[in-house]
Amino acid sequence: xxxxxxxxxxxxxxxxxxxxxxxxxxxxxxxxxxxxxxxxxxxxxxxxxxxxxxxxxxxxxxxxxxxxxxxxxxxxxxxxxxxxxxxxxxxxxxxxx
Numbered sequence: 001x002x003x004x005x006x007x008x009x010x011x012x013x014x015x016x017x018x019x020x021x022x023x024x025x026x027x028x029x030x031x032x033x034x035x036x037x038x039x040x041x042x043x044x045x046x047x048x049x050x051x052x053x054x055x056x057x058x059x060x061x062x063x064x065x066x067x068x069x070x071x072x073x074x075x076x077x078x079x080x081x082x083x084x085x086x087x088x089x090x091x092x093x094x095x096x097x
Contacts, residue, residue: 004037004045005052010059012036012044022057023050024070029057031066 011021012034019036022029035047050056057070064070 004047005050005054007044007046007056008058009039009042009044011056012039012046013060019044019046021046022060022064022066022070024055024057024072027069027071029060029064029066029068029070 012019018033020033023032037045037047
């Protein structure tokens with residue numbers, strides 16, 4: 001079985017022919033391209049160099065760029081002009097072969 005990470009589908013967005021998400025690193029958003037293995041209406045299984053437990057940005061605004069400062073919010077209600085973001089954690093899963 002391959003190892004994969006489970007993230008909410010709301011973290012992912014298209015980037016060229018791949019998918020990407022933002023990881024929060026020392027208060028900054030970092031763009032990471034990932035390989036989408038599978039998805040349903042709520043979750044996505046991805047392959048990436050990310051470690052389980054990485055803080056990922058939920059529902060990133062289109063204005064968010066790599067390196068932007070971000071501040072975690074305890075809930076998902078983010079105002080559009082704000083650089084605050086909702087965060088969640090990537091979780092490890094094993095995919096059957």
